[in-house]
Amino acid sequence: MSIAVSGKVKTKMPTDLKGKEKNRKITWKEVKKQKVLLFLSSLFVLYGIIFCYLPLVGWLMAFQNYKPKEGFFHSQFIGLSKFVQLFSDDLFIRVIRNTLAMGAINLVATFLTAIIFAILLNEIKSKKGKKVVQTISYLPHFLSWIIVTGILHDALSGTGIVNDLLVRFHLLKEPINFFAYPKYFWGIVAFANVWKETGWNAIIYLSAITGIDPSLYEAAAIDGAGRWGRIKHITLPGIKPTIIILLLMNIGNVLNAGFEVQYLLGNGLVKSVSQTIDIYVLKWGISQGDYSLGTAAGIFKSMVSIILIVVANQMAKRAGEERLF
Amino acid sequence: MKRKQLTAAFMVLTMAAATMMGCAKDAQTSKTTTDGGKEIREYTAFFAVPGNEINDDNEIQQMIAEITGAKVKETWLTGQTAEEAVGTLIAGGEYPDFICGSDGTAQLYDAGALVALDDYLDDYPNIKNFFTEEEWDKLRQSDGHIYWIPQFNNSYGENIETTHNDEAFWIQTRVLKWAGYPKITTMDEYFDLIERYNEANPTMEDGTANIPYTILCDDWRYFCLENAPLFLDGYANDGSCIVDPKTEKVIDYNMTPTAKRYFQKLNEEFHKGIVDPESFTQIYDEYIAKLSTGRVLGMIDQWWNFAYTVNDALKQQGLEDQGCNYVPLPITIEKGVQNNWHTSGDTLNVGSGLSISVDCKDVEGALQFVNDLLSEEVIRLRHWGVKDVDYLVGDDGLFYRTDEMRMEAANTAYKASHLCTYSYFPTYTGMSQDGINACKPEIQPLEFLSGLPKNVQECLEAYGCKTYVDMIGTNPIPGPWYPIYSFVGTMTTATEGGTAWTKIGELKHEYLPKVVMATDFEEAWTEYQEVYNGCNPQSFLDEVQAEVDRRIEVSKQSAQ
Numbered sequence: 001m002s003i004a005v006s007g008k009v010k011t012k013m014p015t016d017l018k019g020k021e022k023n024r025k026i027t028w029k030e031v032k033k034q035k036v037l038l039f040l041s042s043l044f045v046l047y048g049i050i051f052c053y054l055p056l057v058g059w060l061m062a063f064q065n066y067k068p069k070e071g072f073f074h075s076q077f078i079g080l081s082k083f084v085q086l087f088s089d090d091l092f093i094r095v096i097r098n099t100l101a102m103g104a105i106n107l108v109a110t111f112l113t114a115i116i117f118a119i120l121l122n123e124i125k126s127k128k129g130k131k132v133v134q135t136i137s138y139l140p141h142f143l144s145w146i147i148v149t150g151i152l153h154d155a156l157s158g159t160g161i162v163n164d165l166l167v168r169f170h171l172l173k174e175p176i177n178f179f180a181y182p183k184y185f186w187g188i189v190a191f192a193n194v195w196k197e198t199g200w201n202a203i204i205y206l207s208a209i210t211g212i213d214p215s216l217y218e219a220a221a222i223d224g225a226g227r228w229g230r231i232k233h234i235t236l237p238g239i240k241p242t243i244i245i246l247l248l249m250n251i252g253n254v255l256n257a258g259f260e261v262q263y264l265l266g267n268g269l270v271k272s273v274s275q276t277i278d279i280y281v282l283k284w285g286i287s288q289g290d291y292s293l294g295t296a297a298g299i300f301k302s303m304v305s306i307i308l309i310v311v312a313n314q315m316a317k318r319a320g321e322e323r324l325f
Numbered sequence: 326m327k328r329k330q331l332t333a334a335f336m337v338l339t340m341a342a343a344t345m346m347g348c349a350k351d352a353q354t355s356k357t358t359t360d361g362g363k364e365i366r367e368y369t370a371f372f373a374v375p376g377n378e379i380n381d382d383n384e385i386q387q388m389i390a391e392i393t394g395a396k397v398k399e400t401w402l403t404g405q406t407a408e409e410a411v412g413t414l415i416a417g418g419e420y421p422d423f424i425c426g427s428d429g430t431a432q433l434y435d436a437g438a439l440v441a442l443d444d445y446l447d448d449y450p451n452i453k454n455f456f457t458e459e460e461w462d463k464l465r466q467s468d469g470h471i472y473w474i475p476q477f478n479n480s481y482g483e484n485i486e487t488t489h490n491d492e493a494f495w496i497q498t499r500v501l502k503w504a505g506y507p508k509i510t511t512m513d514e515y516f517d518l519i520e521r522y523n524e525a526n527p528t529m530e531d532g533t534a535n536i537p538y539t540i541l542c543d544d545w546r547y548f549c550l551e552n553a554p555l556f557l558d559g560y561a562n563d564g565s566c567i568v569d570p571k572t573e574k575v576i577d578y579n580m581t582p583t584a585k586r587y588f589q590k591l592n593e594e595f596h597k598g599i600v601d602p603e604s605f606t607q608i609y610d611e612y613i614a615k616l617s618t619g620r621v622l623g624m625i626d627q628w629w630n631f632a633y634t635v636n637d638a639l640k641q642q643g644l645e646d647q648g649c650n651y652v653p654l655p656i657t658i659e660k661g662v663q664n665n666w667h668t669s670g671d672t673l674n675v676g677s678g679l680s681i682s683v684d685c686k687d688v689e690g691a692l693q694f695v696n697d698l699l700s701e702e703v704i705r706l707r708h709w710g711v712k713d714v715d716y717l718v719g720d721d722g723l724f725y726r727t728d729e730m731r732m733e734a735a736n737t738a739y740k741a742s743h744l745c746t747y748s749y750f751p752t753y754t755g756m757s758q759d760g761i762n763a764c765k766p767e768i769q770p771l772e773f774l775s776g777l778p779k780n781v782q783e784c785l786e787a788y789g790c791k792t793y794v795d796m797i798g799t800n801p802i803p804g805p806w807y808p809i810y811s812f813v814g815t816m817t818t819a820t821e822g823g824t825a826w827t828k829i830g831e832l833k834h835e836y837l838p839k840v841v842m843a844t845d846f847e848e849a850w851t852e853y854q855e856v857y858n859g860c861n862p863q864s865f866l867d868e869v870q871a872e873v874d875r876r877i878e879v880s881k882q883s884a885q
Contacts, residue, residue: 068415069437091831146404153611158603179606180842264404267606268542268834269842286416287408288818288827289432 062296082296103254118205137199145260212238241322252309366395370423372749376401386745393697420682430677431815441470451699473678480755487792494656496623498784499648506787539601554584557658564810570803605838619649637735645778655797669799676811708765805880806873822868
């Protein structure tokens, strides 16, 4: 993500200034004229280099048998053997599966609920009611995961409110310990994400909806479009560019399926479905002192993310839609 | 134009400078001055074990600072394992002044994060005398230096044992009382008693349902589930495997017939509803909360893992009168197997201890503080508290406490604002230097007895016991390798055996709960067995065997 952004800052300014003549060369005179702008923008480039590119030196660790005592310069180079070790580990393969699955489920769930929620919220006539609902709905965003998982743990435990209700309404005979069965785990994580982020994510769509010309709605109403018709033909097309840009950005984040939720909600019984790449890095890299293995897993994750974002971007380009780059 | 540029350049420089300054480390140990004008050195400490933070203006900490000229801000492990916390510290490359790596100690040593202490020791008599020359030698690492000082199980004078600080099958005294204090020695009898009691008394006095038996299975604390087979067969707590004292050979306890019987029993009890259905999903805090309500009749645990918090909670809620306190039982798999839950004598855990990190600017000062902490005066402050406030002195010189004082000492707020034990710094146990009193209230024989909850007193009397330890008897340390967990704790995936060990741990976390919950035990056990054998357990056992042999050899040499 940050790579894309800093790249954008670097190139955007000259393209904007080029104006009509596309093939005009950049002359010294022009550079001199814009030196303040260039100087200011160089700070951002510098920021990108220092905080996004310099840390990549750490990737060297993945190709070394890195020992903290010896540092970069004295650790022995071992080529790709850490990657070989990674991919011959069944556990790592399973961890990739979990990460992709949970990432995809979360993406679809949070993405859809946010759009639907924003549209529904927009249809509320009472201004006060709208504000109240919006405020309440984005409050969970400010809770930390440890609190959210604490609430979930309580609510979904054998004696928690969910089981209480289900048993009282005779939907269940006996309480289910939801955290004891792997089949519920991905659903619980997706639910947690939806509950926490829907209100927050909806804000951006709401503001996009506000940007739609009200006269379009009036015209549609005159033409006999009902509520549903207006949503379908005006609201949705109106926020389509926003939807696509956000989707692209989120696709690059699919592998960041989460660390805290799974780490805090997981237990021995659901281990096979709960562990993500980040947890793997912590367990087998950091806590065993095998930093090389952890870095290798991290590189793999970054590579997949870059590929995903490029592919998604190309698809958007083909379809003639908005895109990131 | 020019001026604007200059301003811009100036601003950039300021920003850059500010960033740099933020990164620069303090070159000096920070200091504060007390009211008396004395300078107090301040250190930081991180202990990779869970603990309770005390208030910044803690009263006894301030008194100790007046005496020693130093104080330490302690931080503890929260919500992760020791290895994870230590691994993150190493990756960050910045350490506090004092550090105790617990299970992550070996990683700290490998990363070169610790200061070698052996050259300094001679200047600090209290530290030097803390161990014998032979014990110091046991602490030497592969490069011949000493990097950490184990803090515990070091008796000054006579070793007094009142509490069984380790693992056991615990049971509430109300269960034993109801049954007329029967003699319970086997696992089957234990569960049978709990079953019968729960059938006759399904709830507590206030109507809360009992939880007959719960198992803590949270992360590294899953010993409450996994290592019972070792004890059931009558071996001492070597932790990760059995070392047979007769043959001096390492035995794997995971696949013994006893292990199968134990897990089969748990499986049966699980389906009978005796084992708490939330056992395998509860986290430590939930477990402690459960025990604190007095609902849980029995469990396996280490005393230090539950007793301090739970006993205080029971006391504050008046649940002692309902007989909710726990006592240990001498359980084995069959009658006739000699139980070995308790070993007497000082167990030196060479695997971890208090270290000083390479980031400590003032190693001499830090060691001076550790040295001063071991003086009689400060040890008394740490464990007994302030004279006439936390304890009284009788005419015969014996220390004792009133009931109110005991109540205060169990109060969380009071512990944070007043008491300061510096619990992960080296300390003595047993008799103190005055020859009359014990180092700590809980091992002072008279104070221990009068401090015991009534229900425990009654129970101990009924069994003809004076202390918790008497309930299960005591055994000598089995051999010079003991405890071998101090070696296993240092294993990492850097070796084949270490990898096997880590894999086995991961596997057991997943499969043991499955085995207990399975509807078809035999099938689940067979599956577990297969996956288990796929982890190459032999390589782990071989590496442990080599260490056992090495330790035996070392002790033979120093005996000559």
